Structures are given as structure tokens and as C-alpha cells.
Amino acid sequence: QVQLIQSGAEVKKPGASVKVSCKVSGYILSKLSIHWVRQAPGKGLQWVGGFDPENGETIYAQKFQGRVTMTEDTSTDTAYMELSSLRSDDTAVYYCAIDAHYYDSSGYDYNWFDPWGQGTLVTVSS
Amino acid sequence: SSELTQDPAVSVALGQTVRITCQGDTLRSSYASWYQQKPGEAPVLVIYGKNNRPSGIPDRFSGSSSGNTASLTITGAQAEDEADYYCNSRDSSGDHQRVFGGGTKLTVL
Numbered sequence: 001q002v003q004l005i006q007s008g009a010e011v012k013k014p015g016a017s018v019k020v021s022c023k024v025s026g027y028i029l030s031k032l033s034i035h036w037v038r039q040a041p042g043k044g045l046q047w048v049g050g051f052d053p054e055n056g057e058t059i060y061a062q063k064f065q066g067r068v069t070m071t072e073d074t075s076t077d078t079a080y081m082e083l084s085s086l087r088s089d090d091t092a093v094y095y096c097a098i099d100a101h102y103y104d105s106s107g108y109d110y111n112w113f114d115p116w117g118q119g120t121l122v123t124v125s126s
Numbered sequence: 127s128s129e130l131t132q133d134p135a136v137s138v139a140l141g142q143t144v145r146i147t148c149q150g151d152t153l154r155s156s157y158a159s160w161y162q163q164k165p166g167e168a169p170v171l172v173i174y175g176k177n178n179r180p181s182g183i184p185d186r187f188s189g190s191s192s193g194n195t196a197s198l199t200i201t202g203a204q205a206e207d208e209a210d211y212y213c214n215s216r217d218s219s220g221d222h223q224r225v226f227g228g229g230t231k232l233t234v235l
Contacts, residue, residue: 033225037169037199037226043161044212044226044227044228044229045161045169045214046226047214047223047224047226047228048226050224054222055222057160059221059222060225069158076197086175095168095169097169099224102175104157104175104176105156108155108156108157108173108176109155109157109216110155110156110157110158110169110175110215110216111156111159111214111215111224112159112160112174112175112214113159113161113169113171113214114171114180115171115178116168116169116170116176117168118168120167120196125197
């Protein structure tokens with residue numbers, strides 16, 4: 001079965017950058033669409049971005065555009081999310097997840113995230 | 127971008143049925159997926175598509191959709207179902223972005 005293993009917790013100063021990794025086990029990264037979701041302490045889930053196979057591009061939530069970069073190393077089956085110009089409100093647990101997408105016969109489309117990585121806590125503090 | 131709206135908190139008596147809802151314009155043409163999250167753990171997919179359960183999810187969990195509202199129903203709620211539940215869907219703006227609801231805290235009494 002597919003598993004996602006994320007890198008360990010990070011502590012960064014405001015203005016710095018952080019790069020979180022997500023290693024795919026049990027499958028081939030190039031056949032998957034990896035997305036990133038974050039969760040600030042005591043808050044809900046927030047989609048950050050991910051690979052969209054329909055247009056072959058990585059898409060980012062508008063809130064993060066210009067500050068986030070998602071890359072992949074297919075030789076090691078590892079995906080990365082780098083967030084720059086960190087602020088205190090970027091303190092959160094960052095999750096990677098496999099995104100799947102489908103259109104059904106009635107014209108409805110839908111996506112789902114499964115499985116998820118264990119999460120990486122990024123703390124931004126001076 | 128689209129938004130998905132959930133009630134912040136819902137409670138249910140042990141063994142009773144509870145419905146958790148998610149509203150948003152994008153749900154008129156996209157099904158929601160639903161996630162259960164317990165404290166300190168990663169979210170877990172419980173429902174996706176019209177009404178599909180991943181392997182290992184009990185059949186007391188079911189999903190439905192009508193108009194701009196998606197629902198997650200737990201029939202015969204158990205103590206272990208106490209958790210936060212989030213809905214997710216694709217943005218209706220056409221740029222394929224994803225969006226989450228704000229989450230519903232389910233308390234089993």
C-alpha cells in the first residue's frame with residue numbers, strides 16, 4: 001500500500017524559508033498527484049497547492065502564490081514544498097496527500113485526498 | 127474562489143444518527159469528499175464521490191448530495207466517531223483549485 005513519509009519538525013525565524021519533504025513508499029511518484037494542506041494550531045485544514053494532471057501544471061492557492069514552490073525528485077520518489085518569507089502565522093502542521101480526481105457518468109466531478117502523510121510541524125518564531 | 131460552509135459543532139447521543147452538512151456553490155457540480163480528524167492525528171478519508179467508502183471505513187458512514195449541500199451521515203454513532211470532520215471539493219471557478227470547509231466538531235454524548 002502507498003505510504004507518505006514526511007520530514008521532521010522545523011523551527012525557523014521570520015523571513016526565512018522552509019523546505020518540507022514527502023517520500024512516497026510503495027508506488028511511483030511520477031504516477032501520482034501530490035498536494036499539500038496545512039493546519040494552524042487549533043484551526044481547520046487549508047489547501048496550499050499541488051500537481052494538477054489535467055493541465056500538467058502545479059497549482060497554488062492564491063493566498064500562497066509567489067511564496068510557495070512545489071517540486072518533485074522522481075529519482076527518489078520524493079515531493080517537496082518550499083515556503084519562503086515565513087511569518088509567524090505560517091506556524092502550522094503541513095501535510096502532503098495523494099490527490100485523485102474522477103468524472104462520473106452524470107457529469108459530476110470530484111477529488112479526494114488519500115492517503116496523507118503524518119504531518120510536519122513548522123514553527124516560525126524569533 | 128469558492129467557499130464551503132460547515133456548522134462549527136454538532137452533537138449526537140450514542141447510537142443515534144447524525145448528519146453533518148457542507149454548503150457551497152461548487153457542490154452543484156462537484157461531489158464533496160469527507161475527512162475525519164482526531165486530535166494529534168492526520169486526517170483520514172471517510173467518504174468520496176457520490177457515496178464511496180474507502181476500505182476499512184465502517185458502513186455507518188454514508189454520503190449524499192442535494193443542490194448546493196453535501197451531507198455526511200453517521201448512522202448509530204459510536205464514541206470513537208467523536209472527531210473533527212472536514213468536507214473538501216474542487217473550486218467551481220475552473221482553475222482546479224481545492225477548497226476545504228471550516229470543519230465540524232462532532233461530540234458523542
